[in-house]
Amino acid sequence: MSKIMEWIDARLPVTELIKSQATEYPTPKNLNYWWNFGSLALMVLIIMIATGLFLAMHYKPDALLAFNSVEHIMRDVNYGWLLRYMHANGATFFFIAVYIHILRGMYYGSYRAPREILWWIGIVIFFMLMGTAFMGYVLPWGQMSYWGAAVITNLMSAIPVVGEDLVVWIWGGFSVADPTLNRFFVLHFLLPLLVVGVVVVHLWALHAVHSNNPVGIDVHEGKDTLPFHPYFTIKDLYGMGVFLIIYCYFVFFAPNAFLEADNYIPADPMKTPAHIVPEWYFLPFYAILRSIDFLGAFSKLAGVIAMVASIAILFILPFLDRSPVRSFRYRPLSKQLFWLFVVNAIILGWVGYNPPDASLFHGAIPLILIGRTCTAIYFGYFVLLWLITALNIEKPRPVPKSL
Amino acid sequence: MRLIKTIMAVCFAVGMVPAVLHASSGTPIPPAQKWSQDGIFGSLDKAAAKRGAQVAVEVCMACHSISLVKFDQLRQLGFTEAEVKSLAEVQGRTKTDRMNGALDETSAKDAFGVVPPDLSLITKARKGYEDYTYAILNGYLSDAERELVNKVMADGSVSDQEALELQSALLINTHDKDHVKATLERLIGGASFNKYFPGNFLAMPQPLNNGQVSYTDGTENSLKQLSHDVVTFLSWAAEPTVAERKSLGFWVLGYLFILTVLLYAVKRRIWAAVH
Amino acid sequence: MAIEVEENRRDFLILTTSAFGVAGVAAAAWPFIRSWSPSADVLAQATTEVDISTLQKGQMITVPWQGKPVFILHRTPEMIAMALKGDGESLPDPAKDADRVKRPELLVLLAICTHLGCVPQPIGTGSYGGFLCPCHGSHYDTSGRIRQGPAPRNLEVPYYDFKNPTTLVIGKALG
Numbered sequence: 001m002s003k004i005m006e007w008i009d010a011r012l013p014v015t016e017l018i019k020s021q022a023t024e025y026p027t028p029k030n031l032n033y034w035w036n037f038g039s040l041a042l043m044v045l046i047i048m049i050a051t052g053l054f055l056a057m058h059y060k061p062d063a064l065l066a067f068n069s070v071e072h073i074m075r076d077v078n079y080g081w082l083l084r085y086m087h088a089n090g091a092t093f094f095f096i097a098v099y100i101h102i103l104r105g106m107y108y109g110s111y112r113a114p115r116e117i118l119w120w121i122g123i124v125i126f127f128m129l130m131g132t133a134f135m136g137y138v139l140p141w142g143q144m145s146y147w148g149a150a151v152i153t154n155l156m157s158a159i160p161v162v163g164e165d166l167v168v169w170i171w172g173g174f175s176v177a178d179p180t181l182n183r184f185f186v187l188h189f190l191l192p193l194l195v196v197g198v199v200v201v202h203l204w205a206l207h208a209v210h211s212n213n214p215v216g217i218d219v220h221e222g223k224d225t226l227p228f229h230p231y232f233t234i235k236d237l238y239g240m241g242v243f244l245i246i247y248c249y250f251v252f253f254a255p256n257a258f259l260e261a262d263n264y265i266p267a268d269p270m271k272t273p274a275h276i277v278p279e280w281y282f283l284p285f286y287a288i289l290r291s292i293d294f295l296g297a298f299s300k301l302a303g304v305i306a307m308v309a310s311i312a313i314l315f316i317l318p319f320l321d322r323s324p325v326r327s328f329r330y331r332p333l334s335k336q337l338f339w340l341f342v343v344n345a346i347i348l349g350w351v352g353y354n355p356p357d358a359s360l361f362h363g364a365i366p367l368i369l370i371g372r373t374c375t376a377i378y379f380g381y382f383v384l385l386w387l388i389t390a391l392n393i394e395k396p397r398p399v400p401k402s403l
Numbered sequence: 404m405r406l407i408k409t410i411m412a413v414c415f416a417v418g419m420v421p422a423v424l425h426a427s428s429g430t431p432i433p434p435a436q437k438w439s440q441d442g443i444f445g446s447l448d449k450a451a452a453k454r455g456a457q458v459a460v461e462v463c464m465a466c467h468s469i470s471l472v473k474f475d476q477l478r479q480l481g482f483t484e485a486e487v488k489s490l491a492e493v494q495g496r497t498k499t500d501r502m503n504g505a506l507d508e509t510s511a512k513d514a515f516g517v518v519p520p521d522l523s524l525i526t527k528a529r530k531g532y533e534d535y536t537y538a539i540l541n542g543y544l545s546d547a548e549r550e551l552v553n554k555v556m557a558d559g560s561v562s563d564q565e566a567l568e569l570q571s572a573l574l575i576n577t578h579d580k581d582h583v584k585a586t587l588e589r590l591i592g593g594a595s596f597n598k599y600f601p602g603n604f605l606a607m608p609q610p611l612n613n614g615q616v617s618y619t620d621g622t623e624n625s626l627k628q629l630s631h632d633v634v635t636f637l638s639w640a641a642e643p644t645v646a647e648r649k650s651l652g653f654w655v656l657g658y659l660f661i662l663t664v665l666l667y668a669v670k671r672r673i674w675a676a677v678h
Numbered sequence: 679m680a681i682e683v684e685e686n687r688r689d690f691l692i693l694t695t696s697a698f699g700v701a702g703v704a705a706a707a708w709p710f711i712r713s714w715s716p717s718a719d720v721l722a723q724a725t726t727e728v729d730i731s732t733l734q735k736g737q738m739i740t741v742p743w744q745g746k747p748v749f750i751l752h753r754t755p756e757m758i759a760m761a762l763k764g765d766g767e768s769l770p771d772p773a774k775d776a777d778r779v780k781r782p783e784l785l786v787l788l789a790i791c792t793h794l795g796c797v798p799q800p801i802g803t804g805s806y807g808g809f810l811c812p813c814h815g816s817h818y819d820t821s822g823r824i825r826q827g828p829a830p831r832n833l834e835v836p837y838y839d840f841k842n843p844t845t846l847v848i849g850k851a852l853g
Contacts, residue, residue, distance in 0.1 A: 029677060054713050071471050071523075074644065076717040079709035081644045082651070230673050237699075238670045241663030248659060252652025253443045256527065264528035264641075265520075274601060475722070499722065658702055665695040672691060 021207055026225035027232050028213035030403045034104040035211070036239035041097040042199065043240055044090055044247075049192055051087040052136075055080075059139065061185035063178035066141035067266040085255040091133050092258045093247045095281035098126060106317070107338055109326030110212040116318040118205040123314050125198050130282070130311075132191040135184040137279060142263030147276045149176045149184070155289075158301040175269060215400055216327025224403040275355055283352030284345050285310055288378065290356055291371035306375065313382055320382055322389040325396040333394040334385060341381040348374045430601045431574045433531040433538035436631070440638060446646060447639055450620070453480045455636025458616050458629050460490045460502075463522060466511060466607075469502040471523035472640045479643065480636075515606045526634065527641045533634050538599040540630035543609040544590075548572055556587055574598045716852065724852045730784070731844035738801045740789065743848045747789040747797050748836060749809075750846065753820060758782050760807050761821035771832045775821040778835050786848065787822040788836045793829035809833070 009015050058077050060069040073080035102122070105111055111119035138149045153170050157163040172179030210219075219225055226232070250257060258280060262273045278286050285307050292303040328335045351371040359366045388394045439448035456477055459469065474491040475498045478484065487498045494505050508518050529535045544552070551572060555565045561584045569575065569583055573596070586603060590596045595608045611633070613626045622628060639645075716724075726743040728750060733739065738751040753761070761775040779785055789797050789809075796813035804810030805826060806819035816827030823832040838848045 050710065054710050058713070058717075068471070072717070072719065074642065075471065076719040078712040078715050078717060080713060080717070081642075081648060082709050083713060085648075226677065231677070234666065234670045234673050238663065238666040241659060241666045245656065245659045245663060248652070248655050252648055252655060255648075261528055261530050261532070264524040473722070499727075662695070662698055662702060665691070665698060669692055669695050672689065 023227060023229040025207070025228040026210070026221045027228045028211055028219045028224055028403060029226045029231075030213050030215060030224075031211065031232070031235075032214055033235075033239065034100065034107075034214075036236060036243075037097045037101040037104060039236040040239060040243050041094065041101055043243070044094045044097055045192070045195065045199065047086060048090045048094060049196070051083045051090065052189070052192065055083050055087055056189060059185075061139070061182050063141065063181050063267070066139065066181060070140045082251070085251045087136075088259060089247065089250045089255060091136065091279070092250070092281070093243070094129065095133070097243070098129065099281070102126065102314075103342065105212075106341075107328050107335075108212055108214055109216050109321065109323075109328065111314075111318045112212075112216075112321060112326045113318065114209045115205075115212060118202065118209060119318060120315060121198060121202045121205055123311070125195060125202060127311065128191055128195050128198065132188060132195065133279065133281070135188040135191070138181065138184045139188060140263060141181060141267045143265045143267060143271075143273050144260045144263040144276065146176060146267035146269065147272050148278055149180065151276065152278075153180075155304050155307075158304045160301070177269070212326065213403065214327060214329060215403060216325060216329070217399060217402070220402060277353055280349065280353070283350075284348035284378075285352075287348040287352035287371050288375045290352070291368060291375045293368065294372075310378060313379070317382065320386040320389075322386070323394065323396060325399055327399075330397040330399050331394055332397070333388050337381055337384055337388075340377065344374050344377045344381075348378065431599060433534040433599050436534050436537050438533050438635065438638065440635070440645065443649065443652070446649075448635055449480055451632045451635040452639045453482065453636075454618055454620070454622060455632035455634065456480060456482070456490070457618070458611070458633040459522070459636055459640075460493050461616055462610060463633065464494055464502065464504040466504055466506050466515070466519040467522045468504040468519075469522045469637075469640055471521075472502045472643075474498045474500055474502055476643065480639065517606050519607070522637055522640070524641050526638045533638050535599065536637060537630055537634045539597055540611050540634070541626065542597040542599040544573075544596060552587055552590060556591055560584075561587065575603065721852050725847050725849040727841070728846045728848065729844060730846050735783075740800075741848070743788075743836065748848055749785070749787045749789045749798075749800075749822075751785040751787075751801055751820075753783050753785055757801075757807060757820040761819060764806070764819050764821060764823060764825070770824050771830070773821075773823055773832055775823075778821050778823075778832075780838070780840070784846075785820070785822060786835060786838050786846070788834040790834070791816055791829055792824065792831040792833065793827070798833070 005015060055073060058069065058073045058080060060066055070084065073084050075081075077083075105119065105122070134148070134152060138145045153167055153176065156170060157167045159166060168174065170180070171177065172183065213219060260277065262276075265273075277283070288310050289303045289307040292306050293299050295302050323331060323334065325331055328338055347370065351367055351374060354367055356368060357366075360370070439445055439451070463469075474487050474496065477487050477490065482490070484498070491498045491500060494503070496503070504519075506514075506519070511518050526533045526536055531538065551569070555561060555569060561569070561580060563580065566580045566583045569587070573586075575583055575586055586596070589604060594604050595606070596603055597605055611626055611629050614624050615626075616624055616629055618624055622632075723744055726741055726748070728739075728741050730750065730752075733750065733752045735752055736754045736757075738749055740747050740749055742748070751757075758775075765774050765776075776782075787809075791798055791811040791813065793811065793814055793816050796811050798804075798809040798811040798816070798818060801807075801809060801820070804817035804819075806817060808817065808819040808822070808825070810817055811827070811829065814828050816829035817825050818829075818833050819825050821832075822835070824830070836848055837850055838846055841847050
């Protein structure tokens with residue numbers, strides 16, 4: 001056995017790679033459970049690719065056949081219902097893992113030097129996931145699929161000059177129709193494979209600069225670190241067990257909790273449902289899009305810009321935060337801002353879920369007003385974080401020298 | 404700990420908000436019914452679903468199809484092959500056929516102005532699920548309610564007092580007297596009024612009545628019982644694999660629970676050296 | 679610390695957990711594997727039921743079974759006599775007519791030529807009073823046996839049974 005490994009290692013240093021990058025990879029010993037969500041996201045990605053691959057063997061990307069082929073999977077294919085519910089709920093749990101992963105990075109300053117490129121690659125993955133999830137939601141070809149696709153593709157029409165032509169090009173016709181479904185299926189299949197490639201680069205970038213930690217200081221290898229195996233393999237596996245219990249509860253006992261009833265109605269281009277909503281993971285961004293309605297003819301474009309900017313602004317976060325301290329654990333003002341940001345994002349999601357003309361207390365507070373306020377707070381977080389750190393308004397508490 | 408408290412406070416606040424939310428659309432929420440298949444331990448009442456299949460074939464399928472189910476599959480509910488055959492013959496079909504209604508789309512559109520929706524997924528495709536379908540079947544005016552409408556409209560006008568009375572009887576969610584009056588006029592004109600249908604008026608006249616179907620097992624055939632049975636059947640038709648899903652779920656969750664406890668024990672053991 | 683870890687690795691608890699986890703991963707593969715097996719709607723096509731009460735003497739019908747054509751022929755006494763006569767002759771693929779039918783008057787054949795898979799013409803088109811495959815001129819007799827032409831074997835008789843005297847079920851139910 002060792003002879004064979006020696007032969008291989010002389011030509012391709014596999015053992016060396018596994019040792020340096022996996023088993024003996026030095027990892028800060030104080031990582032808390034919020035650091036589990038990276039490996040959890042990877043696990044969901046694998047589940048999604050596996051189930052998706054097998055679903056694709058039974059699904060038909062044809063406007064006339066798609067809806068019934070999904071029901072064929074649900075009713076006739078052996079364990080087809082399991083594959084589909086794992087895939088549909090997998091999207092939800094993917095975003096749960098990814099959002100917590102991102103927020104963990106924001107709280108502990110994981111985007112700060114020297115991890116900017118690692119952070120940027122993460123945002124690229126996030127964008128790709130959103131595109132993949134959107135196109136995947138179109139595939140069952142129910143009413144929500146259809147009208148979700150119509151609304152989101154129509155956002156492109158806000159782009160000046162070329163917008164209208166661009167939308168027709170994306171549709172491959174005069175409306176969302178068979179050609180659109182067919183190309184979305186192909187892209188939905190392709191994008192996750194590209195995501196895998198970018199995830200490899202994400203891990204490469206991580207291993208180049210090493211993990212951040214809750215204290216947010218640079219660690220001394222040996223004194224402050226533990227080998228990844230067995231300490232963090234077992235911690236990750238334990239986290240996966242807990243995560244899988246919650247995930248499987250939904251798959252087996254509440255599989256439609258995150259799905260909209262309207263999507264069990266076949267797509268009808270002649271009739272829009274009374275209340276269309278995107279999937280929950282898009283709701284905060286959808287609320288930002290809708291809250292820009294006070295700029296007249298410019299509102300549509302401004303809404304789209306605001307929505308894209310709400311994620312793209314994460315790219316410049318490493319340069320906005322000027323604090324000498326990474327971790328918010330030692331930054332009282334930043335910490336409060338952070339929790340305001342989280343609560344605000346949840347409220348935005350709630351605003352996005354409700355009809356645009358709804359109101360609180362019998363018309364006293366229109367929801368659109370709450371949406372605008374929350375949009376302002378969302379972007380305000382980034383401005384304030386920059387102000388309190390650039391102007392040294394925040395006085396960080398003392399940071400330990402080592403772990 | 405403070406983080407967890409914050410998260411809990413946020414969840415609580417978000418949970419409270421719908422209580423004070425006022426949305427503009429005002430269709431009443433269908434009252435919750437008791438369904439044997441509800442909850443993680445619930446299982447389908449097959450006898451009810453079997454009776455419901457009879458109601459579906461004899462009544463609903465005069466206009467609606469249930470195209471994702473084949474007659475042959477009804478054997479899963481306890482029908483014998485001969486019974487399946489005679490049920491299929493009610494609609495002029497054979498047992499290997501899909502449960503398509505007698506009415507084709509064109510003549511349906513001529514008769515009702517709309518194509519009656521396929522019922523295969525109806526209990527999954529409407530907010531309120533089983534409760535909604537049940538509420539629609541029971542949401543037409545009773546004789547007493549119809550009498551009340553006639554009494555109010557006898558003089559051709561609606562007083563404030565009458566409007567209030569009607570609002571609570573017919574669950575019309577509006578403060579506008581003219582809207583109530585317009586609704587009543589349409590109702591008297593013969594349109595089908597339903598308390599739980601968004602917009603109140605639908606193309607389908609009351610489909611089920613007391614005593615419309617005779618059961619062979621001696622179960623009473625009131626409207627409530629008939630509609631409860633047919634909705635139980637439609638719930639099965641919407642997802643015949645539910646029982647398989649739930650039973651596998653217990654095995655999977657049981658396995659994962661034990662595995663996670665073991666992993667936690669191993670994690671404690673390995674980290675003991677560090678802590 | 680490294681030594682303790684070595685000890686831990688041999689630990690009974692860790693062995694149990696590993697075995698339990700590996701078993702779970704292996705079991706999780708099963709739904710994926712099973713999803714390739716014929717689905718319920720395909721299995722429903724495993725058998726074909728045919729009502730033969732209205733089949734007249736000398737009449738032949740073609741029914742689909744598992745997506746393939748099957749001939750059902752109600753043979754006349756002359757056809758049966760011709761088939762029995764063939765029993766005594768030298769055949770390329772020897773078989774007794776009695777072994778190819780369950781009831782002498784009813785012949786059930788998978789209508790796929792054993793040469794290159796064409797569907798033979800109906801009864802009475804070939805020599806020997808039987809079926810002619812038009813593609814390359816194979817002649818099958820009134821028992822579906824190859825008598826003349828390039829086909830190597832007799833027409834196959836699919837599995838069939840009588841559910842009741844007038845209902846024929848072709849094929850075996852699966853799953």
